[in-house]
Amino acid sequence: MTLGRRARSPRGSGEQLRGEIISAAMELLAEEGSSDAVSVRAVAGRVGVTPPSIYLHFADKDQLLDAVTAQAFEQLDDVLSTAGVGIDDPLERALAEGMAYVRFAIANPVLYELAFTHPATCDNGSMVDEVLATAAFLRLSRTVQALIDEGFYPPGDVVGAALELWSASHGVASLMISKPHLPWGDDLTLAENVLRAVCFGRASIAVFGSRPTEDDARAALAALRDVARMTLDEPK
Template structure:
C-alpha cells in the first residue's frame, strides 16, 4: 500500500506553483520508471502529496499531463539550441553546432526524448508541437535562411532543407539511443561527421544545381581540378 505524503494547504494564488510541482513529479516518475505507463494520476498525486482530484484541477487527464511534461522538455531544448548558436557567425558551423546540440540534448535525456516523440501528432498543431516548432524548427530555419541569402541554395528550398537537417539530427540521436554499442567514436565523432556530410552535401547540391549522380560527379571533378 502506498503512503501519501501530507501536504500543507497552498497559499491563495499558488495554483501555477502546484501545476509546476505536478509536472516535476510526473517527470521524475517517468525518469525513474522509464515508461509512460508508470505515470498514473494516482502515482503523481502520491508524489506531490495531494489527492487525485487536485491533479484534475490542472490537467484534464494523463495525456494532458504528459503533454505538459513534453512541452517543458522542448522548452529546455530551445534554451540549449540558443546557447549552441550564440557567437557563431558562420551559418554552416552554426548549423553543425545546432545539430550536435540537438543530439547531445537527446542523449542526456533519452527517456524524455523517446516519450516526447512518441506523442502522436494530430492534424492540428498541439501545444507541444508549437513549442517544438519554436525550438528546433526556428533555430534551424534562421540558419538555413542565412545560407540561402548567401546563395547556397534557393530560398524556396529553405523549409525542405530544414526538415532534412532536422530529420538527420533526429535520426542520428534516435539510433545512438537505441544502439549505443555501435562505433560512434569518442565525443560523438561519428555523429559530427555524419551531420557535417549532410550539411556540406546539401550545400554542394544547391551550388551545383544538379541532383543526378553523373552531373554531380562532373561538378566535383571540375572543382577538384580548379
Template structure:
C-alpha cells in the same frame, strides 16, 4: 514500493501556480525513472507530490493534458540548449552543425524524456501544445539558419520547411539510433554523428 506518501499540508491561497510546477516536475521525474508514459499515472504523480488525485485535475484536465505540458517544457529546454550551442557562431554551416549536434547530444543526455516525447503521436491537423512549442522554438531556429543560408547563396533557394525537415530527420535519426543502440561504434564525442551532419550540410550546398 508504493506511490503513496504522507499528505502535504493544505497550501495557502495563491500557491496554485507553485503546485502546478511541482506536479510538472514530479511527472518529469517519474517519466525519467519509469521510461514510459504508460507507467506513470495521475495517482503516482499525486503520491509523489503529496496531494490527492483530484488536486491534479484542478490544474490539468487529464493525464494527456499534463503530459502535453511536460513534453512542451522539454522542448523549451531543448531550444535553450540549441541556441546556447550556436550563439556567436557566425559561419552559417558551423551554426547549422552546432545546432544539429546540440540536438543530438541533448537527446542522448535526456534519453528517457526524448523517447517519451517523440513516442506521443499527434492527430493529423490537431497540433498539441507540445507541437506548438516545438514549431515556435527549435524548428523556427533551424528555419532561420536555413533561410539565411539560402539568402547568402550557400545552399540553393528552395522550400525552407522541406530543407529543415531533411536536417531534422537526420539529427533525429542519429539521436534515436544512438539512444537505442549505444553499443555501436559511434566514435568518441559523437564523431560519427558530426561527420554525418556535416555531410548532409555539404550535400545541401551542392543542391
C-alpha cells in the same frame, strides 16, 4: 515511499503547482524509464498532493504527458539557442545546433522518446504542436534562412531544408538510443560526420545552381580531392 501531505497552497499559486506536477512527472519518467510509471497517483505522491489536485490542472494522464512533452521541446529549444550563441558562420551554427540536438536526445532518452511517440490529445493539435511550430523547429528554420541569405544554400524551401537537418539529427539520435551497442564511438564523431554531410551536401546545390548531375558531382569531388592532396603535400 509515501510523502507527507503538502500544505495548502496560497491563493494564486496554481501555476507554481502546475509546474511542480510537470517536473514530478518528468522525474518519474527519467527514474522509471517508461511513461507507464507516470500515473496520476504516482505524480500526486511525488508532489505531496492528492490526485484530485492533479485533475484541477490536467484532465487525465494523457493531458499531463502532453504537457511534459511540450516542456521537453521547450528545453530542446533552450539547448539549441545556447549552442548557436557566438557562431557567425551559419554552416557551423547549423552543425552546432544539430549536435546539440543529438546530445540532448541521448542525455534524455526516455523524455526524447516520449516527445516523438506521444499522440496529441486534441483534434486540432496540442501544446506539443504549438511548441514545434514556435520554438526548436523555427530556430532551425532561422539558421537555414541565414544559410540562404549568405549564399550557402540555394533560395527556396526553408521548411524542407530545416526538415532535412532535423531528420539527420533525429535519425542519428534515435539510432544511438535504440541501438546503443553499435560502435557509435564516445566522442560523437560519427554523428558529426552525418550532420556535416547533410549541411555541406545541400550547400553543394548552391554551387551548381541546380541539382548536380552525377558527372558534375564526380568532377567537383575530384577537384576537391586534388586540392586537399596538394595542401597535404605542401611543405610545412
